[in-house]
Amino acid sequence: MIEVQRDDLDTQALTQMERVEQLNKRLADFDTVLTERSRLRDAAKAESAERHRDTAERLSELERERAAAAAGVPAEAMALFDEVADLHEGEALSEVQVISARHREYACSACSTEIPFGVYTRLLGEGGAVVQCTSCRRILHLPAETEATAAKKR
Ligand SMILES: [Zn+2]
CATH class of the missing domain: 1.20.5 (Single alpha-helices involved in coiled-coils or other helix-helix interfaces)
Structure with missing residues (x-):
C-alpha cells in the first residue's frame, strides 16, 4: 500500500x-x-x-x-507666383498647349481654356513676359522646344 x-x-x-x-x-x-x-x-x-x-x-x-x-525673379512676378500657387496647391505654372499651329489654336494645358494667338505671340516675343491664363490665372509658359526655338530668334 x-x-x-x-x-x-x-x-x-x-x-x-x-x-x-x-x-x-x-x-x-x-x-x-x-x-x-x-x-x-x-x-x-x-x-x-x-x-x-x-x-x-x-x-x-x-x-x-x-x-x-x-x-x-523680380519681386512683383514672385508675389504673383506665390498668389497663383496658393490658388492651385503650388501649381502656379501651365504650359501652353498647341492645338493647331496652322489654325493658330492654343489652350491652357491646365484648364483647357483657349489662349488667344496674341497671348501666344507675346510669349514668343518678349523674354520674361508674364502672361496669365484668363480663366485659371496660372502663369503660362511655352513648351520647352518652342521656347528654345524662340530664344534663338530673339
Ligand atoms: Zn488655365
Missing part, C-alpha cells in the same frame, strides 16, 4: 516537474519573441529617425534652392 502511494507521489512529482519544464520552455520562447520584437521596434525607431533627418535635410536643401531661384 505504502509502495503504491510512493509510486503515485513519484508519478505526480514527475508530472509536476514536466509541467514546470514545459512552462520554462514557453517562458524562454516568449523571451525570444519579446527580444526579437524589441529589436525590430528599435530598428524601426532608428530608421524613422533617420528618414526624418533625411527629409528635413532635403527640405532645407529645396528651400535654399528655391530662395536662390527666387532671387533672380
Whole structure:
C-alpha cells in the first residue's frame, strides 16, 4: 500500500516537474519573441529617425534652392507666383498647349481654356513676359522646344 502511494507521489512529482519544464520552455520562447520584437521596434525607431533627418535635410536643401531661384525673379512676378500657387496647391505654372499651329489654336494645358494667338505671340516675343491664363490665372509658359526655338530668334 505504502509502495503504491510512493509510486503515485513519484508519478505526480514527475508530472509536476514536466509541467514546470514545459512552462520554462514557453517562458524562454516568449523571451525570444519579446527580444526579437524589441529589436525590430528599435530598428524601426532608428530608421524613422533617420528618414526624418533625411527629409528635413532635403527640405532645407529645396528651400535654399528655391530662395536662390527666387532671387533672380523680380519681386512683383514672385508675389504673383506665390498668389497663383496658393490658388492651385503650388501649381502656379501651365504650359501652353498647341492645338493647331496652322489654325493658330492654343489652350491652357491646365484648364483647357483657349489662349488667344496674341497671348501666344507675346510669349514668343518678349523674354520674361508674364502672361496669365484668363480663366485659371496660372502663369503660362511655352513648351520647352518652342521656347528654345524662340530664344534663338530673339
Ligand atoms: Zn488655365
